[in-house]
Amino acid sequence: MARPVNEEKRLERRKRILKEAVILFAEGGYSNTTTAIIAERVGVTPGTIFQYFPSKEALYYAAVLEPLADIQVKSLACLQQEGTPGALIKNMVKEQFNDIYFYTNELRLAQSVLGQRIRFPELTQKVLESIKVMTDAIESVYAEGQLMGEFDKSFSPAMISRSYISFLNGVGLTLGESIIHHPEWENLKGHAYYLFAPIQPKEKLEESK
Amino acid sequence: MARPVNEEKRLERRKRILKEAVILFAEGGYSNTTTAIIAERVGVTPGTIFQYFPSKEALYYAAVLEPLADIQVKSLACLQQEGTPGALIKNMVKEQFNDIYFYTNELRLAQSVLGQRIRFPELTQKVLESIKVMTDAIESVYAEGQLMGEFDKSFSPAMISRSYISFLNGVGLTLGESIIHHPEWENLKGHAYYLFAPIQPKEKLEESK
Amino acid sequence: MARPVNEEKRLERRKRILKEAVILFAEGGYSNTTTAIIAERVGVTPGTIFQYFPSKEALYYAAVLEPLADIQVKSLACLQQEGTPGALIKNMVKEQFNDIYFYTNELRLAQSVLGQRIRFPELTQKVLESIKVMTDAIESVYAEGQLMGEFDKSFSPAMISRSYISFLNGVGLTLGESIIHHPEWENLKGHAYYLFAPIQPKEKLEESK
Amino acid sequence: MARPVNEEKRLERRKRILKEAVILFAEGGYSNTTTAIIAERVGVTPGTIFQYFPSKEALYYAAVLEPLADIQVKSLACLQQEGTPGALIKNMVKEQFNDIYFYTNELRLAQSVLGQRIRFPELTQKVLESIKVMTDAIESVYAEGQLMGEFDKSFSPAMISRSYISFLNGVGLTLGESIIHHPEWENLKGHAYYLFAPIQPKEKLEESK
DNA sequence: TATGAATGAGAGTTCATTCAT
DNA sequence: CATGAATGAACTCTCATTCAT
Numbered sequence A, B, C, D: 001m002a003r004p005v006n007e008e009k010r011l012e013r014r015k016r017i018l019k020e021a022v023i024l025f026a027e028g029g030y031s032n033t034t035t036a037i038i039a040e041r042v043g044v045t046p047g048t049i050f051q052y053f054p055s056k057e058a059l060y061y062a063a064v065l066e067p068l069a070d071i072q073v074k075s076l077a078c079l080q081q082e083g084t085p086g087a088l089i090k091n092m093v094k095e096q097f098n099d100i101y102f103y104t105n106e107l108r109l110a111q112s113v114l115g116q117r118i119r120f121p122e123l124t125q126k127v128l129e130s131i132k133v134m135t136d137a138i139e140s141v142y143a144e145g146q147l148m149g150e151f152d153k154s155f156s157p158a159m160i161s162r163s164y165i166s167f168l169n170g171v172g173l174t175l176g177e178s179i180i181h182h183p184e185w186e187n188l189k190g191h192a193y194y195l196f197a198p199i200q201p202k203e204k205l206e207e208s209k
Numbered sequence E: 001t002a003t004g005a006a007t008g009a010g011a012g013t014t015c016a017t018t019c020a021t
Numbered sequence F: 001c002a003t004g005a006a007t008g009a010a011c012t013c014t015c016a017t018t019c020a021t
Helices: A004-030 A033-043 A045-050 A056-079 A087-100 A105-113 A121-148 A158-174 A185-194 A201-208 B005-030 B035-042 B046-052 B055-080 B084-102 B103-113 B121-147 B157-174 B187-196 B200-209 C004-028 C035-042 C046-054 C056-079 C085-102 C103-115 C121-147 C157-174 C187-196 C201-209 D004-028 D035-042 D046-052 D056-079 D085-101 D105-113 D122-148 D159-173 D184-196 D203-209
Strands: none
Touching: A004 A033, A004 D105, A033 A045, A033 A056, A033 A201, A045 A056, A056 A087, A056 A121, A056 D184, A087 A105, A087 A121, A087 A158, A087 A185, A105 A121, A105 B157, A105 C121, A121 A158, A121 D056, A158 A185, A158 B103, A158 B157, A158 B187, A185 D085, A201 C004, A201 D184, B005 B035, B005 B046, B005 B055, B005 B103, B005 D035, B035 B046, B035 B055, B046 B055, B055 B084, B055 B103, B055 B121, B084 B103, B084 B121, B084 B157, B084 B187, B103 B121, B103 B157, B157 B187, B157 C004, C004 C035, C004 C056, C035 C046, C035 C056, C035 C103, C046 C056, C046 C121, C046 D122, C056 C085, C056 C103, C056 C121, C085 C103, C085 C121, C085 C187, C103 C157, C103 D159, C121 C157, C157 C187, C157 D105, C157 D159, C157 D184, C187 D159, D004 D035, D004 D046, D004 D056, D004 D105, D035 D046, D035 D056, D046 D056, D056 D085, D056 D122, D085 D122, D085 D159, D085 D184, D105 D122, D105 D159, D122 D159, D159 D184
16 A cells, blocks of 8 residues: 655655755745745746645745754764763864854754744744754753863853854854855864863863862 | 925934834844835835835845944944953953844844845845954954963964854844843853953963963 | 825725626636736726735625625615505515616625535625525514405415515526516516415405405 | 446446535535545545546536436426326425425535526526426426416416426525524425415315306 | 825745646 | 646735826
């Protein structure tokens, strides 16, 4: 009874629609991106979009939330590996700064939702929740790191995690198109970790005295 | 000469239109905000808008750029006062974090432009230029501060100034509506200055050795 | 402040739209009549329709109910004049059979609503209510006529009034286009009154014995 | 020869499609009833409908005309039995008022066609022809009844038959959903026969004098 | 100068129909 | 034969802009 082949085809096409939608919505915004243009890019006719998504808005929701969920999973995974809190965070920062490059459109899309909170209140809530999940995870790892003497104990973990997320988003927002080729890109990545106020080995030594 | 009273009236009305446009565009985005709604909020009829702005797009440009220029002037003024670089920057940070609250709509509007670079390329350029003016100014004050031993010399001023601006924008973007009532708000403000890697008096002493 | 001229113009145009809508909806049904066609008939552009009616459905409602209300007022007026119940009813029948001719479209429109009860439930209710107002009015006049010996006392007034209304609607429905030129038209009108089971003078005499 | 079993299956399925189509078209009208919904109700996929009917319009035609033909056959059969004209007509009235209940959807469907004469002109003609066949049949039986002194001779048979058919249709149209439970239902049925102006035995006696 | 009705191009969405599987 | 995804024309409705008043 099952028709695995067709089901696969459907998912494949759904994915392609979503992919193009992410690009176009990110570049042009919600209203300026017509369903007809998305269809054209995908290589189907206007009606086909609506076989996969009940409405343009539903497509927008999916284009915003589905990639965000993927990114979140990846980021959280960084924090659940073996290693000291400091190493985990360092690794996460590296990973996420790579993501800024690989998921530029996906992240800008989420950011633009935050810029239209009145218009898409539900979606805004979900994006903010997704951010909260991230900051909470960072917070607890960071607190542990403080206990282990890897981070300066004088900062509130809640503040630190929020600072970092703000910084991360701000970087994606304010840097130009070719973000990764920016002359200060590598330095910025380093400064992201500095935000966590890590204690240098030398200082660590001193502190432990 | 001319008709100064009427001229005044015109400017007054233009200002009111712009003010409402900023609020509505910031809340609802460009396409979702109709000229009719703006007119209604201002208390005029749809046609009137077009007596003050040649098109909806022109109104949007003005709504984005004019407040941004004002904020820029204020911020730059902070850096041109009397005082050590460290004091100037500390003051600027304080001022700008206040602005996040007082000019929430104006700043979000500018941010949302950055989220639609393809759609409003010219406007995007102008916003990025405005950001560049700011980072450049910060950069030179910061470099001076480094020379004076107020900031850690190991960081590139270009990177530091960009980091700060990214942070500033990210905070506005990712914090909730009532940003200022966020429990970590005050700490965040403090961390913004930490980002500049200021040298503590004690350290300053050590360093100067 | 009032702009009576414009207000008048608006009402005038609203009336014209409604008039064309009645004709087209009656001839082609709801779905088959496009707002563009209505606009074209009226001599305006498609958008204009929506300055006078918020939606196609609202226009349909108005096209069905407003003429129905007018017809009802006229019909009820017949029953509120001076005269014996028999004379009033006779006059009403005459009036209403004229209306079948003059308001063919309006009445067919109302009938077609009754043919789509599931689709327009609210509208159906209102049309049925309008019919009930009519049957109730007839019922009470008829009952009075029975008391005065003008009508056969063996029939229930409720049944008689419903019979008549059914007959009236059925005539409009089943007779051809040029209803009034039907060879039996005049006879049908007479039979409509026969349906009330009036007592002939001779019979009246007999009965009164 | 051929494949009678499959042929039977085909007919069976065609019947089911038609049955659902009648219900749905009657409840929702032509345009509001999609082929997809019909297919779903029948339990097949959209494409299948078009294996049995060349187009939606053809299905509509069949849904209107085929049941109408059945009903007509039944009604005509009433008039072709043994018995006096009066008895035949009395029986037919009884039969047809039952049909109003049993074939509510089929009859409403036919009525709604009459409400859209411009849109379905051919279909309208066929429905009107079907009505004419009925009135003609009644007319001739009625005329015979008049000759036999069962009906008042002063009425035109053409008018009487049309009156009755109008009444019959009007009753179906204007009475509510649960037509048969209407408190006046039984009385209405009786009045339908009264419309034929039957002569009471006593009167018959008098008249025959 | 302000008005606000009219405009008309263009948006999202629906759905009868087709056809490769 | 049945399927059901794809089609694409056609629909309703929106809204920036114009212009006679």
